Amino acid sequence: MMKKYELAVIPGDGIGKEVVPAAVKVLQTAATLHGGIQLETTEFPWGCDYYLKHGKMMSDDGLEQLKNFDALFLGAVGDPNKVPDHISLWGLLIHIRREFEQTINIRPAKLFKGLTSPLVNPGPFNFLVIRENSEGEYSESGGRIHKGEDEIAIQNAIFTRKATERVMDYAFKQAVLRKGHVTSATKSNGIVHSMPFWDEVFNDVSKCYTGVRTSSVHIDALAAFFVTKPSDFDVIVASNLFGDILTDIGGAIMGSIGIAPAGNININGKYPSMFEPVHGSAPDIYGKGIANPIGQIWTASLMLDHLGEAALAREVLRAMEEVTEAGIKTKDIGGNATTDEVTNKICLQLQN
């Protein structure tokens, strides 16, 4: 029997428009090889160019159009020369994350074959950052008061027990399937309301998982440890902002922020999950055909895994690592191949 998956594809801005078609090509190649599955893709032209024409980042009934897909596959959003970032991101990426209750963001990082880590001694690190994806420091609550030299901006970070418990619970569940160690990213020494609360909830949730080892590390030290001893970590649970920062460092130590994949997971089953790489739209290199498609392709693998196609997900990862190991890579990771060359080679490699 043929299994069919319906995927909504949103290339978005900048290099998203280059790496998404590349990853879709890999996905289709993988599906064809598998034989038993069919991927039906529908593309949506939303992003900053759409905003310039229509005054909005996606169409008004955009969520309606998206909500019955099996998964969403997104490139990158944002192009500050066209639309201020806080408008473009909150109008599309963050909008979907919130409205579709994608409350958990998962971001694996590992030492990748064929990639040169900028670290002398990266060790065989392999960790998973579980990031709260619905609240925290990313909040529309706040505003300004007074004008001129007296002006004040207030930003509220909001942490609910529900969302905090949920992300921690998810992290502990992942740790049970992995090496049984959860590290909590905190900053309760400096940030005195939200972070002591975060620590309390971490302490509470940890009691339900007595077999899991726990650590609590301040974000400043943790960011440094990602550089000095990344192999010490298994699962890291972090707030929205801290997860954001840590996962870019994760990308950096793998060899490039162009590599790291991410999934925005809806865990209540009401809406689709969304998969997008950690990197941004890099408008400065857009159009040159040199963008690294690896982050988007790894993201595609993460999506396959989420859809229940674990074996195929592994195949994509294998092909990707083999091509990288063979030295066929883009400039940002020390090669001189184009986006297309890397992509075509991965498609070929899938067939081996």
Place this chain on the structure above:
Amino acid sequence: MMKKYELAVIPGDGIGKEVVPAAVKVLQTAATLHGGIQLETTEFPWGCDYYLKHGKMMSDDGLEQLKNFDALFLGAVGDPNKVPDHISLWGLLIHIRREFEQTINIRPAKLFKGLTSPLVNPGPFNFLVIRENSEGEYSESGGRIHKGEDEIAIQNAIFTRKATERVMDYAFKQAVLRKGHVTSATKSNGIVHSMPFWDEVFNDVSKCYTGVRTSSVHIDALAAFFVTKPSDFDVIVASNLFGDILTDIGGAIMGSIGIAPAGNININGKYPSMFEPVHGSAPDIYGKGIANPIGQIWTASLMLDHLGEAALAREVLRAMEEVTEAGIKTKDIGGNATTDEVTNKICLQLQN
């Protein structure tokens, strides 16, 4: 004529009690060699042990006792097994920063002779992080509502135009004396009230310094760039939290967070400035005599420079680099020397 400087010395907690005496020894050796200056030190026993005895981190008239010193020399504060971090830090370190209007935090980082950076290709990086030190994400504004599963913690980050302009102005002035480039750490794509405000002020202040090149980089990408291309930076201006995170990464890429120095600068002349290393109190290694004194000694050099003794500051730095280059280093940076051995060798080297 003899110049006399009166220094308040607060070793604080953990390894602060080991590295502060070490650095004071170096300072006194330097002063003796110079001949024309005298350093008078007064020690204050404040910290977590003091709290356990007196129920407070410093004595009630502590600020009164400190306020007429020429500078404060602090080790590290915090020992979560004795006192919760948010109590110990806000009762001493952050308390002094705020009450003495030390609104600017300066933290240099550079590739240091004799230290092995964990980066394969660190390049000759040399940057200065200027951190807002009085407000922002570190704020006592906020609280909780509801109990049990409905509990919510709210944390307010507060950015005033006055403090934001002040730290940026300071950063631009430093850039004029250096390589003429200021990078602003932002996150206006995710954090929609404080960070767009931060960007606006940055844009305004930059207009007063037309000769200075500016960049604005989101904190996630910036943290990654500290790993992948640290030589791209000159002066970085950052909020309280972002500056905290970036400077630990700065320490990491130098070879250890045990190295990085910091100054909390009062710029209105009403109160003394305070100098403390970036690293924490590391209670886990306290008492073993293996703590790295370099961060505290470099901090001492920063203090001398601030007091107007630039030549002597350079001498301390020189001696410190030569000893490190000669391989006399503590374990965290790949050697096997004790705190005392490193310190004594630096004192000897000063005399060459």
